[in-house]
Amino acid sequence: MLTINVAVLLAVIVVWRLRRRTEARSRFDERLTVGIVLALGVLIAPTPAGQGIRSIRGQLTSGVTQAGR
Structure with a gap:
């Protein structure tokens, strides 16, 4: 049986959609x-993975806040 991780599928869709030209996008898009x-x-x-991203962020x-002081 083939299983698809929904988060991975959405990530692929996001990358595919963001590669398109900006001028060709409608408001709905x-x-x-x-x-x-x-x-x-x-x-x-x-x-x-999400918790790791949050920690890095x-x-x-x-670091940026301390560098700005």
């Missing part, structure tokens, strides 16, 4: 892309 990215974020957030943010 942009909203659809935003909705897919939000769904991907909701699926990734509780996973270990926090470290970068604190």
Whole structure:
């Protein structure tokens, strides 16, 4: 039986959609892309990968804040 991880499928769709030309996008197309990215974020957030991304983002943010002082 073939199983597909929904988060991986959404990540592939996001990359495929973002490779398209910006000028060719309609408002609906942009909203659809935003909705897919939000769904991907909701699926990734509780996973270990999502927690790692959150940790790295926090470290970068604190590093930039300290560098700006």
